[in-house]
Amino acid sequence: MEGWTRSGRGGAFNGDYPVRKRCFLPPLQKGELTSKVWHQQKKKGIILNKKIKFIVFFIMPVLAVLVFIFSLKAGAKHITLFDAIRALFGIGEESVLTIIRQIRLPRVIMAVTAGAGLAASGCVFQGILKNPLADPFTLGISGGAAFGASAGFVFGLAALSWIFIPFSAFAGALIAVLAVYALSMQRGFNSNSMILSGVIISYIFSSMVMLLFSVSKTNHIYSAFVWLMGNMSVFDERLLPAVVTIVIIGTLILCLSGNIINAVTLGGQKANTLGINMEKTVKIIFLLTSLITAACVSCCGVIGFVGLMMPHIMRKIVGGNNSVLIPASALAGCIFLPLCDTLSRTLFAPIEIPVGVITSIIGGVFFIVLMMRQNRNSI
Amino acid sequence: MIEIKNIHAGYSKKEILKNIDCSIAKGSFAGIIGRNGAGKSTLLKVLCGLLKPFSGQIFINGHDVYASSKKILSKTVSFMPQNIETNFPFTVEEFVMLGRYPYMNIFKIPSQKDYAAVNEVLKFAGADVFAKRYINELSGGEKQRVLIAQTIAQETDIIIFDEPTSHLDIGSQADILNILRVLNKKYGKTIVVTLHDLNAAGEFCDFLILMEEGSIRNTGHPEKVLNYKDIEQVYKTTVVVKTNPMSSKPYVIAVTKENRV
Numbered sequence: 027m028e029g030w031t032r033s034g035r036g037g038a039f040n041g042d043y044p045v046r047k048r049c050f051l052p053p054l055q056k057g058e059l060t061s062k063v064w065h066q067q068k069k070k071g072i073i074l075n076k077k078i079k080f081i082v083f084f085i086m087p088v089l090a091v092l093v094f095i096f097s098l099k100a101g102a103k104h105i106t107l108f109d110a111i112r113a114l115f116g117i118g119e120e121s122v123l124t125i126i127r128q129i130r131l132p133r134v135i136m137a138v139t140a141g142a143g144l145a146a147s148g149c150v151f152q153g154i155l156k157n158p159l160a161d162p163f164t165l166g167i168s169g170g171a172a173f174g175a176s177a178g179f180v181f182g183l184a185a186l187s188w189i190f191i192p193f194s195a196f197a198g199a200l201i202a203v204l205a206v207y208a209l210s211m212q213r214g215f216n217s218n219s220m221i222l223s224g225v226i227i228s229y230i231f232s233s234m235v236m237l238l239f240s241v242s243k244t245n246h247i248y249s250a251f252v253w254l255m256g257n258m259s260v261f262d263e264r265l266l267p268a269v270v271t272i273v274i275i276g277t278l279i280l281c282l283s284g285n286i287i288n289a290v291t292l293g294g295q296k297a298n299t300l301g302i303n304m305e306k307t308v309k310i311i312f313l314l315t316s317l318i319t320a321a322c323v324s325c326c327g328v329i330g331f332v333g334l335m336m337p338h339i340m341r342k343i344v345g346g347n348n349s350v351l352i353p354a355s356a357l358a359g360c361i362f363l364p365l366c367d368t369l370s371r372t373l374f375a376p377i378e379i380p381v382g383v384i385t386s387i388i389g390g391v392f393f394i395v396l397m398m399r400q401n402r403n404s405i
Numbered sequence: 406m407i408e409i410k411n412i413h414a415g416y417s418k419k420e421i422l423k424n425i426d427c428s429i430a431k432g433s434f435a436g437i438i439g440r441n442g443a444g445k446s447t448l449l450k451v452l453c454g455l456l457k458p459f460s461g462q463i464f465i466n467g468h469d470v471y472a473s474s475k476k477i478l479s480k481t482v483s484f485m486p487q488n489i490e491t492n493f494p495f496t497v498e499e500f501v502m503l504g505r506y507p508y509m510n511i512f513k514i515p516s517q518k519d520y521a522a523v524n525e526v527l528k529f530a531g532a533d534v535f536a537k538r539y540i541n542e543l544s545g546g547e548k549q550r551v552l553i554a555q556t557i558a559q560e561t562d563i564i565i566f567d568e569p570t571s572h573l574d575i576g577s578q579a580d581i582l583n584i585l586r587v588l589n590k591k592y593g594k595t596i597v598v599t600l601h602d603l604n605a606a607g608e609f610c611d612f613l614i615l616m617e618e619g620s621i622r623n624t625g626h627p628e629k630v631l632n633y634k635d636i637e638q639v640y641k642t643t644v645v646v647k648t649n650p651m652s653s654k655p656y657v658i659a660v661t662k663e664n665r666v
Contacts, residue, residue: 132595152493155492156490156493158493240407251553282512283512285506285509285512285514285515286502286512286513288495288499288513289503289513291491292489292503293486293489293491295450295455295484295486296484296485296486296489296503298454298455298478298508298577299453299454299478299482299483299484300477300479300503300504300506300559301454301475301476301478301479301480301506301507302475302506303475335533341494345494345499345539346493346494346495346499346539347495347496347499349514380428
């Protein structure tokens, strides 16, 4: 072992300690520390770091690109793969160009963005709350957005201008986040109280949605209902640049802060002695993540299970290290949501099923399988 | 050198530590003993800057702990809590890497130096053989080694352990305490540790602090502190104190009710 120099800057405290220049722990003599033979304890379950990196940073982006192109190609009108790619670069017939570039492309971009944003933020919520059940749903953010959008539809804001529904959904989501935050910060930060208040707030909002529906006109309820089940087609293209910017920048920041979130999972005491201001860090990350989620759900409605399921799948593959897990989950979302959206368009074409229905069905089945497998393994 | 001056501390309104006043010399292996709820863990928290005392001050090498920056503090004092909830599957290496955070940049991206340090401490703590395994599938003794590796990866001169040997069998317990002893004797680290096992405290520590209901009853070397009168009064039971024939350190045995004289 070649030594490494002491990297501490010799802060004020180190005054009367000698600064060791070389290796601070030279190799020990055999048997100095151990009374047992540790070398016999090798077990399975080792995943090589290189393999994980290969999966995350090579295979998944390639898959994402393939899914992106496939989603452009698939749809009610038959377009060949080659034509779809050509149209992407602005070559081809007028009608194909219109379909690809003006109808399908924005929609697929939205699906990719929302998938990445929801999956990454679900992963971050699970990390900072140290609870594998946390996601935009359980934290009440989706509930708040649903309430905001429903209120927008029921009070007829949708007829006034296109921008009101996403905005009222966004406002609803932010109100929910602030309510959850205020409730759970009553006695200092605590992950259980945060999830509990999220569930409470989301129940309150969902009953308020029901209240709104019970007193309003049928046609309003129908359009609100379509929105509530999550749908890529109801959003407006004019909002796309703003949402994409917020979500992509936010997700990049989240991907970079994976190592900090690792420290947060250690718990307050240890994280604080590592020189990390726990409360402040959690606050910033929580608000950033909520912003990303709110931007996603305010555009494409309530899409369940993406934020919950992607991190779970990826955790099985890449492990719990958030610096890898968050980008991996984001990429998984980029792959999963466009696929689901394509299914929703093509499965019963020309009728379109809400994408939220598809993600929830797949997610539900996935969790049943996961639970059954875990039970079998534990017996 | 840790100087504790007239500390009163506790949680919200309840005062747990009452007028604690003592000092721990540089390079000593100090053990804090006392009953459950005597304030041992609270004292540790106050020591490493986690719990601001109501009144009083703590000086480490002459600098007030609660007046200095967290960054410098994190390079001077490291703390190993009793247990760490790990719901998520980290590998041992990734977990130990967390201990290097005081030396990393804002996004905490590890450098080559950090990887070298992690390898070294894993080897030191005897945890290198399971470096690639997941932390949540280790046994208690192995987990404790990993926690220790993480704590010493922080490269501090003062290391504080909160009950590092609870729930461990006697072999693992001796392993862990021997690691601490090597850290203390060979590398000159100041070690502060809370222990429930009085025998281990007498055998491994060279300075003991006996606490009783939030205040210090006695301090000094084990032979002085572990006398039957103090132990019986603090622990409210009858004990016999003998000398270990091999190490000539004191050890303490409880006596059953019907055999008391």
